[in-house]
Amino acid sequence: xxxxxxxxxxxxxxxxxxxxxxxxxxxxxxxxxxxxxxxxxxxxxxxxxxxxxxxxxxxxxxxxxxxxxxxxxxxxxxxxxxxxxxxxxxxxxxxxxxxxxxxxxxxxxxxxxxxxxxxxxxxxxxxxxxxxxxxxxxxxxxxxxxxxxxxxxxxxxxxxxxxxxxxxxxxxxxxxxxxxxxxxxxxxxxxxxxxxxxxxxxxxxxxxxxxxxxxxxxxxxxxxxxxxxxxxxxxxxxxxxxxxxxxxxxxxxxxxxxxxxxxxxxxxxxxxxxxxxxxxxxxxxxxxxxxxxxxxxxxxxxxxxxxxxxxxxxxxxxxxxxxxxxxxxxxxxxxx
Numbered sequence: 001x002x003x004x005x006x007x008x009x010x011x012x013x014x015x016x017x018x019x020x021x022x023x024x025x026x027x028x029x030x031x032x033x034x035x036x037x038x039x040x041x042x043x044x045x046x047x048x049x050x051x052x053x054x055x056x057x058x059x060x061x062x063x064x065x066x067x068x069x070x071x072x073x074x075x076x077x078x079x080x081x082x083x084x085x086x087x088x089x090x091x092x093x094x095x096x097x098x099x100x101x102x103x104x105x106x107x108x109x110x111x112x113x114x115x116x117x118x119x120x121x122x123x124x125x126x127x128x129x130x131x132x133x134x135x136x137x138x139x140x141x142x143x144x145x146x147x148x149x150x151x152x153x154x155x156x157x158x159x160x161x162x163x164x165x166x167x168x169x170x171x172x173x174x175x176x177x178x179x180x181x182x183x184x185x186x187x188x189x190x191x192x193x194x195x196x197x198x199x200x201x202x203x204x205x206x207x208x209x210x211x212x213x214x215x216x217x218x219x220x221x222x223x224x225x226x227x228x229x230x231x232x233x234x235x236x237x238x239x240x241x242x243x244x245x246x247x248x249x250x251x252x253x254x255x256x257x258x259x260x261x262x263x264x265x266x267x268x269x270x271x272x273x274x275x276x277x278x279x280x281x282x283x284x285x286x287x288x289x290x291x292x293x294x295x296x297x298x299x300x301x302x303x304x305x306x307x308x309x310x311x312x313x314x315x316x317x318x319x320x321x322x323x324x325x326x327x328x329x330x331x332x333x334x335x336x
């Protein structure tokens with residue numbers, strides 16, 4: 001039985017990491033049909049079709065979906081278009097994998113979730129850190145050996161070079177989602193501190209988050225967009241155990257990445273990123289292939305995908321706190 005995939009958005013990000021993921025999935029899973037790709041710019045859509053083996057290309061989402069009746073839809077568009085287009089696809093009843101952020105505000109995210117719940121369409125937010133092989137291995141070790149309440153500390157350093165984004169919050173979402181995933185527990189309370197750089201960068205500011213989780217763990221996140229290196233490094237402490245995580249973000253300084261587990265001062269395990277991923281390809285080491293594979297397989301097997309829009313609501317709230325320069329966040333009910 002065939003499994004038909006359509007994708008919306010054929011820009012740089014889609015071409016760099018999602019297109020190769022679709023092609024690999026089709027090569028790996030018999031019966032997969034890359035039915036059609038869609039972009040407002042016909043040349044981009046046509047190029048994407050040729051490069052990754054889609055059967056057709058379109059510039060109109062509704063026409064494409066009505067003609068193809070896909071089993072799964074992927075949405076890889078700019079931040080401002082994610083909420084309205086997600087709601088459109090989900091209202092039509094198509095299973096959707098949507099790029100982050102799932103809305104810029106809590107209200108956006110609630111509307112997307114409501115559209116999905118009204119039609120019953122499965123959905124998943126593309127938090128690729130959750131699916132990066134090293135992060136997946138860390139999560140496996142934590143889940144196998146500890147309850148969320150056993151974890152007492154999580155730290156995450158998120159550094160970039162020369163980032164002068166007016167809205168860095170849409171990038172910071174990656175660090176927040178990563179820590180949420182590692183903790184396995186909702187945030188109870190967060191305190192924010194901002195360190196501006198007047199005279200250097202108009203918009204760049206270091207952002208620090210001091211977190212308390214419902215599990216009892218505490219956390220610290222440091223976002224430094226104008227640092228001297230591109231890294232994402234995490235640390236998790238439980239009684240007599242420490243895990244160090246170095247993600248191979250965009251094949252930067254820590255590539256291919258590393259995961260270290262120590263117990264009572266002794267090295268228990270050390271894994272490299274390419275060893276864990278089985279490949280050095282960026283779209284694999286950074287989790288893009290696995291997030292697509294996870295979603296597609298869930299739909300094929302009639303399971304609920306991991307990381308739906310409703311689950312992402314608190315992450316969006318925290319990101320919006322950064323955007324509004326709030327100093328404190330207190331957890332809210334997840335049902336909107």
